[in-house]
Amino acid sequence: MLAIKAENISKQYRLGQVGTGTLSHDLNRFWHKIRGKEDPYLQIGDTNDRTTKSDSEYVWSLKDINFEIEQGDAVGIIGRNGAGKSTLLKLLSKVTKPTTGKIYTNGRIASLLEVGTGFHPEMTGRENIYLNGAILGMTRKEITRKFDEIVDFSGVERYIDTPVKRYSSGMYVRLAFAVAAHLESEILIVDEVLAVGDAEFQKKCLGKMGDVTKGEGRTILFVSHNMAAIKALCSKGIFLENGIIKESATIDKAIQQYFSNNNINKFQFENSSFKFLNFNLIGENGKENINISNGENFHFEFNIEIKNNYRNGFGFCIAIYNETEDLISAINTYHINNEIASLEKGIYSFKVEIPKYILNTGTYNINFHFNGIEGEIIKLLENIYTFNVYDDGYRRGNKFGALWPGKISLVPKIIIENVY
Structure with a gap:
């Protein structure tokens, strides 16, 4: 049953207005209605995409x-x-x-x-x-x-x-x-x-x-x-x-x-020195997995192309946020060596290893920072990756889903490989 x-339900709003809008709009709607014609304002309006700009004063919240x-x-x-x-x-x-x-x-x-x-x-x-x-x-x-x-x-x-x-x-x-x-x-x-x-x-x-x-x-x-x-x-x-x-x-x-x-086309960034190619989460089985158990080790993996023999040094930061947009951890190369050593021209694979039982169950979003040698942000890429952590049911010792409910300080192992 x-x-x-x-x-076919849809909901349209007029931006900045309460109700249907101006008297002229209401009269126009009424004139179309008594003639048995469709509301003229249903023909206009953008979908509810907040990442794009538009000149339309109407928006479809649902379509x-x-x-x-x-x-x-x-x-x-x-x-x-x-x-x-x-x-x-x-x-x-x-x-x-x-x-x-x-x-x-x-x-x-x-x-x-x-x-x-x-x-x-x-x-x-x-x-x-x-x-x-x-x-x-x-x-x-x-x-x-x-x-x-x-x-x-x-x-x-x-x-x-x-x-x-x-x-x-x-x-x-x-x-x-x-x-x-x-x-x-x-x-x-x-x-x-x-x-x-x-x-x-x-x-x-x-x-x-x-x-x-x-x-x-x-x-x-x-x-x-x-x-x-x-x-x-x-x-x-x-x-x-x-x-x-x-x-x-x-x-x-x-x-x-x-x-x-959420994980499609969120990482396009390119300047005269760098090109950011991809970002993935790799589970214990060696495959990309956006749903992982809190009882498995995993690592973030991403590729960066160095376009010339870059000598200035650079770093990066992976910031992990929970579903309420609280910062849980900021994994920063400055934790290990202040900057990544000068790299020759080529494509490099970076792996950031995360041990098990670090994150609680829930949904997490990633912000990625390119940092200069003095710590200044070259580029901030927001919400480039989303993943989910579920409970593996392990309940022994002090491990109850995860070790820390709040912000985590990590000094992870970072592996850099020249792949091309």
């Missing part, structure tokens, strides 16, 4: 989206910031209407799109639980039956009769998730708000969502940048890029496509 069906979701499916929606993920969830939750197309849903929808979704700040936690249940069409008796379970899960029992405007963001999202997950809706939609909670609560939420879809047969749509969490919870995936569905398949295939797209 279908839970959700999207037919021609089609998919079907069966009852009981757990679907991960993935993509970079600005891909249209949150817009899609707002359309499915009926927070806003699509510009074109239709959405069919079968069952009640509980949404958690941002901290405090559906909560009235002046009302207490207790009152908001009953308010949310009533919005979903539940009777007071049905809500009361779930009340103790909701409060226990949220961990805010002490403050349940305090107005929620006094809650911290963590308390807000704890109670909001508990309400959305426990009240009897057929479809649960969760955006990235779980990132507000601590690691223990995030794990608890993922466990509950797993119970909801596998044990109760409810449908879940889950947006996150944490590919490990997406993969653990979801069996199907939708990969969005610039407002367009690039892949709708099994979660493994969607994640693979996400990483592959």
